[in-house]
Amino acid sequence: MRSLTIGGRVNLLSVLAVAGLLLVTGLSLMKLDGVMRAEIADRTKKTVEVAHSVVSHYQAQEQLGVMTRPQAQAAALSTLRALRYGQDDYFWVNDMQPRMVMHPFSPQLEGQDLSTKTDADGVFMFREMTEIARRDGAGFLNYRWAKPGQEEPASKVSYVKAFKPWGWVIGSGVYTDQIVAAVARAALTLGGMALAVALAMGVAGWMLGRSVAGPVVALADRMKRLADGDKATAIPGLARHDEIGRMAGALEVFRDAAIANDRLEAEAVAQRAAAEEERVLVEAEKARVAEEDRVAVVALGQGLQAMANGDLTHRMTAQVAARSEQLKSDFNTAIAQLEQAVAVVVDNVAAIRSGSSEISQASDDLSRRTEQQAASLEETAAALDEITATVNRTADGARQASGVVQAARGDAEKSGQVVRDAVEAMTAIEQSSAQIGNIIGVIDEIAFQTNLLALNAGVEAARAGDAGRGFAVVASEVRALAQRSAEAAKEIKTLISASGQQVGAGVTLVGQTGEALQRIVSRVAEIDGLVSEISASAQEQATGLQQVNTAVNQMDQVTQQNAAMVEQSTAASHSLAQEADVLASSVSRFRTGHAAAPVAVRKPAPAAAPAPARTPEPVAQTIAALKTVGRGGARKPALAVVTDGWEEF
Known part of the structure; x- marks a missing residue:
């Protein structure tokens, strides 16, 4: 292809x-x-x-x-x-x-x-x-x-x-x-x-191929001549308004671009010559400026080297260009101010080290006591959560049992209504059976009359001879149908009589079932009352225990927050002491023109003895209140003592 x-x-x-x-x-x-x-x-x-x-x-x-x-x-x-x-x-x-x-x-x-x-x-x-x-x-x-x-x-x-x-x-x-x-x-x-x-x-x-291929071949030849450098010959097909015309227009753009490119290359040669002359002048000026900048940079580097070595008394004294005089003045001013600041820092480092040491010792003692208190309260909260969960499960079981008993009572009452409806339906069936029996009797009489009519028709057809032969066949078929209808009516009547007896027996049995269901309803009502009382008691205990649990959990949260804050304070004090040591070692290598102030070193305070492990008084009172609630007692005293005895914090 x-x-x-x-x-x-x-x-x-x-x-x-x-x-x-x-x-x-x-x-x-x-x-x-x-x-x-x-x-x-x-x-x-x-x-x-x-x-x-x-x-x-x-x-x-x-x-x-x-x-x-x-x-x-x-x-x-x-x-x-x-x-x-x-x-x-x-x-x-x-x-x-x-x-x-x-x-x-x-x-x-x-x-x-x-x-x-x-x-x-x-x-x-x-x-x-x-x-x-x-x-x-x-x-x-x-x-x-x-x-x-x-x-x-x-x-x-x-x-x-x-x-x-x-x-x-x-x-x-x-x-x-x-x-x-x-x-x-x-x-x-x-x-x-x-x-x-x-x-x-x-x-x-064939005609379509010639009309499409001819202009395309002409355009291909013109493209080849344009690629060989022919930019003067006209482009064929520019007047067309179809795809060939658009291709010719694009080729015209390429030809114009080639002509413009030749013109631009000539202009670029002239611009490159002018730019070369200007570049020589600029390079000479740059060399002079670079020498002046080198002198200023060397002097500034010597000053920065001295400052890096800790010598804050060094000053820039070299002769520099006019535009670098401001840099020289700013450097000397800055290093003088830095010398004064470092002198002040050296004088205050000793006081910071002493204060941070005392804060660190106090924070360590407070952290140990807070951790002991938080651990005891956390154990109490965990035990109280387990008791609360147990009582809640008991209350939920009682509510579920009450719901099941109520559902059973409703089902029993519905069953009684269903039995009463069944009795009424069977009574209606018994009455309908009697009516169907009467209708079957009428059908039996109709079959008997039809049999007589068919017999009479057969007799009349026999009298007619050959002309009534077809009618005789019809009469015999009608007679046979009447006999079968009478036999079927008798059988249906017998079945309906038996059905009526069975329906009567069913009515008696359903009535006895209804009486038994009524007795079951009364017993289920008694059970529902007892389960409702149990559910109410369990719910009351669960409510009281939930209040106590909420209070203890709040106390646990506050204690944990306090412990976290103490840990943060301790960490901050130790970090401050370390930073003070680092700062002292850092400023000690600077040489200034001022005499260093003497550093006063304070002895650290003795560490406080750890408090003996014991159950806090509020926790003991809370446990006693829980025992009272478990026996169904009052709940308000247990909640009242929670706020007492927290001076250790």
């Missing part, structure tokens, strides 16, 4: 379109042939089924006694012989031997053995038809058979169906040469149309 030109690709598209058109035409002809054959086969099947229903009608007349079997068969064959559909289509009948029973166009075949009869291709068609009817009951068979008025045999599709009561095979066939002729006509028509469309598409594809 990559080696094809644009015109070749357009022509290839036209060829593919023509091939697709021819393929669609062929598929359409095949579909038309299949549809016509299916339509003819369905029409043949339906006509044979009509003939089968005609024979069934006469066989029904034989069963009713209106005709004998020979009369019924003769009438059926006479009817089928005269039936026609289509142009020359007909019906025939053979038996299971096979032997021809009736053929409207070949009466000489009637009574002959057809088992050795073959079509133009040697197919034992009647033997195959008989086998299809015996095996499947009905089916299709294709063969070739002589067509009336034509010497050459024609293709034919036949449908046969067995009529088992008389041992017949009813069949009919349709010649398919008309399908071939119709498909051939359609092929000629569609082929002519497809050929005309193919020619039109070929011519249109």
